[in-house]
Amino acid sequence: MQKDNRVLSPEQVALQQDYIEKNRVFYLDRLKRQPLGCVVTFGCQQNEADTELIKGMMVDMGFALTETPEKADVLVFNTCAIREHAEMRALGNVGETSHYKKANPNMLVCICGCMVQQQHVADKVKASYPYVDIVFDTHALWRFPEFLHERLSGSRRIFDLSGDERGLILENIKPVRKERPSAWLSIAYGCNNFCSYCVVPYVRGRERSRRPEDIVGEAERLLAQGYRDITLLGQNVNSYGSDLEGCCAFPELLRRINALPGDFRVRFMTSHPKDATHELFDTMAACEKVCRSIHLPVQSGSDRVLKRMNRRYDSEKYISLVDYARKLMPEITITSDIIVGFPGETEEDFEQTVALLEKVRFDSLFTFIYSRRKGTPAYDMPEQVPRDVKQVRFDRLMELQNRISWEKNEKYVGTMQRVLIDGISEDKNYELSARTEGFKLVHLRGDRSMIGEYADVLIERNSTWALFGRMV
Numbered sequence: 001m002q003k004d005n006r007v008l009s010p011e012q013v014a015l016q017q018d019y020i021e022k023n024r025v026f027y028l029d030r031l032k033r034q035p036l037g038c039v040v041t042f043g044c045q046q047n048e049a050d051t052e053l054i055k056g057m058m059v060d061m062g063f064a065l066t067e068t069p070e071k072a073d074v075l076v077f078n079t080c081a082i083r084e085h086a087e088m089r090a091l092g093n094v095g096e097t098s099h100y101k102k103a104n105p106n107m108l109v110c111i112c113g114c115m116v117q118q119q120h121v122a123d124k125v126k127a128s129y130p131y132v133d134i135v136f137d138t139h140a141l142w143r144f145p146e147f148l149h150e151r152l153s154g155s156r157r158i159f160d161l162s163g164d165e166r167g168l169i170l171e172n173i174k175p176v177r178k179e180r181p182s183a184w185l186s187i188a189y190g191c192n193n194f195c196s197y198c199v200v201p202y203v204r205g206r207e208r209s210r211r212p213e214d215i216v217g218e219a220e221r222l223l224a225q226g227y228r229d230i231t232l233l234g235q236n237v238n239s240y241g242s243d244l245e246g247c248c249a250f251p252e253l254l255r256r257i258n259a260l261p262g263d264f265r266v267r268f269m270t271s272h273p274k275d276a277t278h279e280l281f282d283t284m285a286a287c288e289k290v291c292r293s294i295h296l297p298v299q300s301g302s303d304r305v306l307k308r309m310n311r312r313y314d315s316e317k318y319i320s321l322v323d324y325a326r327k328l329m330p331e332i333t334i335t336s337d338i339i340v341g342f343p344g345e346t347e348e349d350f351e352q353t354v355a356l357l358e359k360v361r362f363d364s365l366f367t368f369i370y371s372r373r374k375g376t377p378a379y380d381m382p383e384q385v386p387r388d389v390k391q392v393r394f395d396r397l398m399e400l401q402n403r404i405s406w407e408k409n410e411k412y413v414g415t416m417q418r419v420l421i422d423g424i425s426e427d428k429n430y431e432l433s434a435r436t437e438g439f440k441l442v443h444l445r446g447d448r449s450m451i452g453e454y455a456d457v458l459i460e461r462n463s464t465w466a467l468f469g470r471m472v
């Protein structure tokens with residue numbers, strides 16, 4: 001077991017601070033104006049949280065941030081490798097930059113994140129995208145100022161994929177977060193589970209937990225800044241602390257954050273069912289600030305498929321967890337992930353997944369068609385399921401789950417819900433969007449000045465995806 005988690009040393013922090021200063025001066029001298037930085041993010045919440053750190057380093061280097069890639073002086077693509085589609089989209093966007101560089105030859109194009117962590121993709125970028133200046137890996141995010149300085153000092157293209165699986169943890173950079181009231185708070189990086197279809201352990205490395213005092217300290221700062229809804233992030237939050245001697249486990253971390261003063265909500269993702277314990281649900285039930293809402297990916301209803309996925313639980317264990325949680329917290333909302341078309345999945349296996357959905361009745365579901373990922377065990381498994389069969393199963397699951405989600409949301413009509421108003425509604429008939437404790441999306445009328453406030457709302461109607469109400 002690792003003696004202590006690996007946080008940047010003061011010397012490494014000072015070195016990067018030095019590069020930050022050099023880059024700031026360089027751009028002011030060269031441009032005689034504030035440089036513009038842009039980060040395009042693909043993939044999961046963890047990537048969004050990493051992007052907030054990259055933006056934090058850009059701001060420290062004197063950059064203003066833009067959401068318009070072609071306007072940027074430094075353009076970073078923070079990429080995802082979870083499915084082929086995500087890679088195609090990212091590479092398509094990167095291809096566009098060849099035009100941007102014709103308009104601004106000094107623009108620097110950088111790629112980081114899980115996609116380029118894969119050597120075969122990094123080689124492809126090196127060979128086919130000559131206008132890409134810097135490629136660096138997820139474990140070396142903290143060296144971004146250094147890579148920028150090297151490139152600005154005349155080095156040729158930089159491909160740094162040192163791939164140190166036990167990447168150092170960045171504790172000194174102030175992230176540039178999205179607007180209040182919701183914030184991501186990373187508690188651990190990497191994953192040790194090696195589900196046979198998943199590329200994450202190969203691109204994000206081994207589990208590294210942040211120290212509980214750093215996490216609680218960051219939560220305190222977020223609350224002081226007016227954030228009201230904090231989501232704790234990790235590939236598998238349930239194994240938090242297992243890599244750190246003397247560290248508390250996840251339920252204890254929840255209790256420590258729950259003990260902070262203030263009126264706020266705590267959420268967390270992602271929970272691996274194999275490590276979800278009764279203590280976790282007991283803690284959720286006992287802690288008033290921890291939301292009665294959990295994302296618990298099941299992936300399949302077939303024990304045979306779960307075994308081939310190396311998930312290390314079976315459907316009986318999964319259902320017993322759900323039953324325990326619902327007995328303790330009848331109002332809990334449960335969402336999940338399902339992969340259809342995993343290699344070797346038979347009609348019978350698929351019917352077991354359908355049966356599990358009908359039994360558990362998730363509030364909502366993220367359904368994915370299995371995507372072969374190079375370097376994962378499932379990539380070479382026999383009996384790859386034909387695309388058309390996958391599509392039929394996908395469509396059938398979506399239809400079933402849409403009906404269940406609708407029926408579950410219908411139960412909220414006529415009830416009062418305490419919601420947190422967190423933004424502008426995408427429904428043109430409503431001004432505001434909000435979230436219940438169960439993370440249900442609520443559209444309501446009201447003034448934008450109420451964003452960040454709690455409100456008591458009478459739910460008047462529902463759809464498959466959302467609730468609609470009015471403040472009372």
Ligand code: SF4
Binds near residue numbers: 191192195198200236
């Ligand atoms: S728990 Fe499994 S699916 Fe999730 S990130 Fe880890 S290896 Fe991937």
